[in-house]
Amino acid sequence: MRAFRPLWLPLAVLLALALLPAVLSPYLVDLTVKILISAIFALSLQLLVGATGLVSLGHAAFLGIGAYVAVLASPQGEGASLWWLLPAAMAGAAAYALFVGALSLRTRGVYFIMVTLAFAQMAYFVFHDTRLGGGSDGIYLYVRPVLRLGDTPLLDLEDKRQVYGLVVASLAFTWGLLALLLRSRFGHALQGIRVNEARMRAVGFRTYGYKLAAFVIAGALAGLAGALLAIQDGVVNPELLSWHESGAVLLMIILGGLGPLRGAIVGAVAFTLLKELFASEGLVGPLAAHWQMTLGLTIIAFVALLPRGIVGLRLPLRRATA
Amino acid sequence: MDATTFLVQCLNAVQYGLLLFLVASGLTLIFGIMGVINLAHGSFYMIGAYLAFALAPYFVGQFLPMLLAGTLLAALFGFVLEWVFFSFLYRREHLQQVLMTYALILVFEESRSLLLGNDVHGVQPPAWLAGSIALGELMSYPVYRLFASAACLVVAALLYLVVHRTRLGMMVRAGASNREMVRGLGIDVRLLYRGVFAAGVALAALAGMIAAPMSSVYPGMGGSVLIVSFVIVVIGGIGSITGALIASLLVGVVDTFGKVFFPALSGIGIYLLMAVVLVWRPEGLMRRGH
Numbered sequence: 001m002r003a004f005r006p007l008w009l010p011l012a013v014l015l016a017l018a019l020l021p022a023v024l025s026p027y028l029v030d031l032t033v034k035i036l037i038s039a040i041f042a043l044s045l046q047l048l049v050g051a052t053g054l055v056s057l058g059h060a061a062f063l064g065i066g067a068y069v070a071v072l073a074s075p076q077g078e079g080a081s082l083w084w085l086l087p088a089a090m091a092g093a094a095a096y097a098l099f100v101g102a103l104s105l106r107t108r109g110v111y112f113i114m115v116t117l118a119f120a121q122m123a124y125f126v127f128h129d130t131r132l133g134g135g136s137d138g139i140y141l142y143v144r145p146v147l148r149l150g151d152t153p154l155l156d157l158e159d160k161r162q163v164y165g166l167v168v169a170s171l172a173f174t175w176g177l178l179a180l181l182l183r184s185r186f187g188h189a190l191q192g193i194r195v196n197e198a199r200m201r202a203v204g205f206r207t208y209g210y211k212l213a214a215f216v217i218a219g220a221l222a223g224l225a226g227a228l229l230a231i232q233d234g235v236v237n238p239e240l241l242s243w244h245e246s247g248a249v250l251l252m253i254i255l256g257g258l259g260p261l262r263g264a265i266v267g268a269v270a271f272t273l274l275k276e277l278f279a280s281e282g283l284v285g286p287l288a289a290h291w292q293m294t295l296g297l298t299i300i301a302f303v304a305l306l307p308r309g310i311v312g313l314r315l316p317l318r319r320a321t322a
Numbered sequence: 323m324d325a326t327t328f329l330v331q332c333l334n335a336v337q338y339g340l341l342l343f344l345v346a347s348g349l350t351l352i353f354g355i356m357g358v359i360n361l362a363h364g365s366f367y368m369i370g371a372y373l374a375f376a377l378a379p380y381f382v383g384q385f386l387p388m389l390l391a392g393t394l395l396a397a398l399f400g401f402v403l404e405w406v407f408f409s410f411l412y413r414r415e416h417l418q419q420v421l422m423t424y425a426l427i428l429v430f431e432e433s434r435s436l437l438l439g440n441d442v443h444g445v446q447p448p449a450w451l452a453g454s455i456a457l458g459e460l461m462s463y464p465v466y467r468l469f470a471s472a473a474c475l476v477v478a479a480l481l482y483l484v485v486h487r488t489r490l491g492m493m494v495r496a497g498a499s500n501r502e503m504v505r506g507l508g509i510d511v512r513l514l515y516r517g518v519f520a521a522g523v524a525l526a527a528l529a530g531m532i533a534a535p536m537s538s539v540y541p542g543m544g545g546s547v548l549i550v551s552f553v554i555v556v557i558g559g560i561g562s563i564t565g566a567l568i569a570s571l572l573v574g575v576v577d578t579f580g581k582v583f584f585p586a587l588s589g590i591g592i593y594l595l596m597a598v599v600l601v602w603r604p605e606g607l608m609r610r611g612h
Contacts, residue, residue, distance in 0.1 A: 055417065103597060107604045110359060114556040115600055118593045121549055125589030243549060247361065247424050254421050290436070296428030300407070303422045307414055 009262075010175060017168050021161050029164055030232075035272045036167045037228050040174045042252040042264035044221035047178055049250070050259040051187065052214045053194030057113045057246050058100070058120030062093040062219040064241030065123060066226025068133050069093070071141045071236050079146040082155065082166075089227035090220040096123065097219025101212045117243060124241040138237025141230055157231055167228055174221055178261055181217070190214055255302060257309030266310050274298060323582070326458040331578055337467050339574025340474035344529035345547055346554040346566045347481060348522025354498035354561020356515050357416060358408065361423040364548025365430040366523045370396060370530025371539045372434060375443045385448035389473075393528045400523025404516045412515075431541065440541050447535035470532050477528065478567060485563055494518060498561035550577075553592050557599045559606025568607060 017036070021029050041063055048054045069092035074080040104115040127133045147155035147166075155162050181187045189210050192200045201207050230236050239245070248271065256267020277283055278291035278298075287294060306312060323331075349363045373392040381388035407426065411419050446452075447466040454462035485491035497504045497514055505511045530543075537543070554573055558565025573592050580591035599607065 049417075103601060107600055110353060110560060111556060111600070111604065111606070113359065114552050115596070117549070118553055118556070118596050122590050122593040122597075125587075125593075129586060129589050243545075247420075250417075251421055251424055254417050258415075258417065290432050292428040293432035293436075296425040296432065299421060299425035299428070303418055303425065304410070307418065 010179075014168070014172055017171075018165075021164050026160065029160055031272075031276060033160075033164055033167050033232055035269055036171050037225050037232065038249070038252065038272050039265045039268040040167075040171050040228070041222055041225040041249050042256070042268040043171075043174050043178055043261060044218045044225065045249050046253050046258075046261060046264035047181070047190075047214055047218045047221070049253055050261075050263065051182060051194065052190040052211060054105075054211060054215070055113050055250070056116040056215075056218075057243065057250060058116035058118070059218070059222055059249055060241050060243070060245035061100070061120035061123040062097055062222035063226040063229070063245065063249075064127065064236075064238070065096050066090065066093040066223025067230040067236040067240055068127060068139075068226075069223070070145075070227035070230040071139050072133065074141060074143070074145060077143060079143045079157075082145045082147040082157075085145045086224060086227055089230075090223045093223025093226065094216050094220035097216045098212070101215030101219070105208060105211050105215065117246065120241060120243065120246055124238055124243075127241060128238040133236065133238070136238055138235055138239075141234045141236070144231055144234070163232055167232070170224060170228055174224065175261060175265075177221075182261070186210070186213070251299070255299070255309055257311035260311060263309055263311045270310055326461045329457065330461055330463060331582060333463060333467065333471070335574040335578035336571065337471040337474075337574075338578060339571040340471050340478065341529050341533055342547070342550060342554060342573060343478060343567050343570035344474055344532075345526045346551040346558070346570055347478075347563055348525040349551050350555045350558065350561055350563065350566045351494065351498070351518050352522045353555060355494065355501070355518050356408075356412070357501070358411075358419045358519075359416065359423070360522075361420060361548065362426040362430065363423075363522070363526055363551065364544030364546075365427050366396065366400070366526035366544070367530040367533075367547045368434065368542075368544035369399075369430065370527030371445075371534040371537075371543060372438055372443075372530075373527060374445050374531040374534035375539045376438065378445055383448070385451070389528065389531055392531050393524045396527030397520045397524035399527075400520035401516055403523070404519035408519065409512065409516075427544075434541065443539040445534040445539060466535055470536065473532055474529075477525070481525075481563060490517075550592065553596050555606075557596055557606055559608040562606070562608035565606055565608030 017032075020032060024032065041059075044062075045056065045059045048056050048059070066089040069089040070085055073085060073088050100116065100119040104112055104119065107115050128136050133139050144157040144163075146153060146157065155166060157163050157166065182191075189200065189205055189207075192205070193207050193210060197207050226240065229240070252267035252271045253264045254267070255271055256265065257263030275291065275295060278294040279288050281288040284294070302310075345363065345367050348366075349360060352358050352360050352363070370392065373395065374388070377388050377392055381391070403426075407422060408419065411422060447464075451466045451469050454464050455468070456462050483491075485494055493504065493509055493514055496507075496509075497511070497518075501511070504514075529547075550573065554566055554569040557572065558567070558569035572595065576591045576595050577588070580588040584591070
C-alpha cells in the first residue's frame with residue numbers, strides 16, 4: 001500500500017499538464033514551458049543536493065553545455081533529428097560532469113561547493129571568451145530539430161504546443177528515472193552517503209564511485225534541460241552557465257524543500273512564478289521595475305518563516321491525520 | 323617582454339592581488355568562523371565603491387578621512403546586518419544562509435539602483451595622488467596604483483597584528499579552528515560573530531573604495547570580485563588569513579600575466595590554478611588537518 005500511495009499525485013499532475021495547452025493563452029504556454037524546464041533542471045540538482053548531500057553551486061555549467069551541444073550539433077539549414085540530438089546534449093553534459101566530478105569529489109563540504117562553482121566559471125569563460133559558441137553574444141538555432149519515424153514526422157518543434165508536449169514528456173521521463181533510482185539499491189546507497197559517508201565506507205561501499213555516478217547522471221539530466229531550453233528559446237548565450245543560474249536552481253530546491261523530488265518541482269514552480277509575478281507590470285504595476293527588491297524580500301521572508309521549504313509546510317498536517 | 327614592461331605587469335599583479343586580499347580576508351573569516359557562505363560579499367565591495375562616489379562631494383580634498391568614514395559606516399552596516407538577518411540562522415542548515423545571502427544581493431542591487439541609479443560613474447583620485455611616475459623612457463606608472471598597493475599592505479599588516487598578536491585575534495583564530503570549543507570556554511560567540519561579520523563588510527567596502535578611482539563604479543561590479551574571492555579562499559584554505567594573502571598574490575600574478583601571454587583564455591587561468599592546487603592539496607594551501 002504505502003509504496004504505491006505517492007503515485008497517484010504525480011500521475012494526476014502529469015495528466016493535468018498534458019491537457020493545459022488547450023485552455024492556456026500562448027503566453028501562459030510559454031511560461032509553463034519555462035517552469036517545466038526549470039523543474040527538470042531542479043530535479044537533476046535534487047539528486048545531488050537532496051538525495052546525496054552534495055551541494056553543487058556549478059550546476060548551470062551542465063545546463064549550458066547541453067544547450068550549446070544542441071545548437072552546435074544541429075546542421076545549418078535543416079532540422080537535426082531529435083533521436084540523437086537530445087542524447088548528444090546529455091552525453092556532452094555528462095562528459096563534462098565526469099571530468100568535474102572526478103576532480104571535485106576529492107574535496108568535501110564548502111570546498112566542494114566552491115570547486116563546482118569554479119569549474120562552472122571555467123566553462124562559462126570558455127564559451128564567453130572564445131569564438132566556439134559565438135562568444136558573449138551567443139548563437140542562434142535557426143531551424144528547430146524534428147522527430148521522425150521513418151519518413152513520418154512525429155513532432156514539429158516549430159509549433160510551440162508540440163514543444164510543450166516534448167517538455168512534458170521529458171519531465172515525466174526525468175521524474176520517473178529519478179523516482180526509480182531513489183528506490184533502487186543505488187538510491188539507498190546515495191541516501192546512506194548523505195547521512196553518514198564514513199559508515200557507508202565501513203560497510204564496504206566504494207562511496208566515491210557512487211557519488212561520481214550520481215554527479216554524472218545529474219549532469220546528463222541538466223544537459224537535457226539545457227537542450228530543451230535551446231529548442232524553446234532558439235538562442236543560447238554564455239549567461240546560461242553563469243553562477244546566477246547555478247544559484248537560482250539551488251534556490252529553487254531549497255525553497256521547495258530539500259530531499260523529496262516534489263520539493264524540486266514545487267520550488268521551480270514557486271521561484272519562476274514569483275519572479276514572473278514581481279516583474280509583470282500588469283499585476284504589480286510600477287513595482288515591476290523593482291522586482292529584485294520584492295523577490296529578495298520575499299525570499300528573506302521565506303527563509304525566516306519556512307525552515308523546511310514549502311513542502312515542509314504540509315508536515316504538521318500529515319502528522320495530525322496519521 | 324622587456325624589463326620595464328615586466329616591472330609594470332608585476333606592479334599590476336601585486337596591486338590587484340592585494341586589493342583582492344582585502345575582500346577575500348573578510349570572506350575567509352566569515353566562512354571559517356561563522357560557517358556562512360556569504361554570496362553577498364561581492365555586494366559589500368560594490369557598496370564600498372558607491373560609498374566612495376557618494377561621499378566624495380562631502381570630503382573634497384580629504385581622501386584619507388573619507389576612506390576612514392566609509393569604512394566605519396560599512397562596519398556599522400555589517401554589524402546591524404548580522405543582527406537582523408543572520409543571528410537567527412546559525413542553528414539552521416547552512417543552505418538557508420546561502421538563500422538569505424542570495425536574497426540580500428537582490429535587495430542591495432535594487433537599493434543601489436533606487437538610491438544612485440544605474441549609470442556608470444567615475445571617481446577622481448585625490449590631487450596629490452593624481453600623477454604618474456616615469457619608468458624608463460617610455461613607460462609610466464600611475465601614483466594612485468602605488469598608493470592602492472601601499473594602503474592594502476598597511477591594512478594587511480594591521481589585520482595580521484590584530485589576528486596574531488591580540489587577545490581578540492586569539493579568539494578569532496580559535497573560533498576558526500574549533501567553534502564549539504570557543505563557545506564552551508565561555509566566550510560570547512554571538513558578539514564575536516557580529517564583530518567578525520562587521521569587520522569583513524568593512525574590509526570589502528574599503529577595497530571597493532580604494533578601487534573606485536582606478537576602475538569605474540558600475541552596477542554588478544561585485545559579482546566578478548565575489549567569484550575570484552571564493553577561488554582565493556579555497557586556494558588559501560578556509561579561515562586562514564595567511565593562506566588568503568598568498569592565494570591573493572598568486573591569483574593576481576596568474577590573472578595579470580595570463581592576460582599578457584594568453585589573452586584569449588585569460589578568464590580560465592585562475593580556475594585552472596585552483597584545480598591544480600586542489601588536486602595537490604584538497605584542503606587549500608594553509609589548512610592543516612581538520
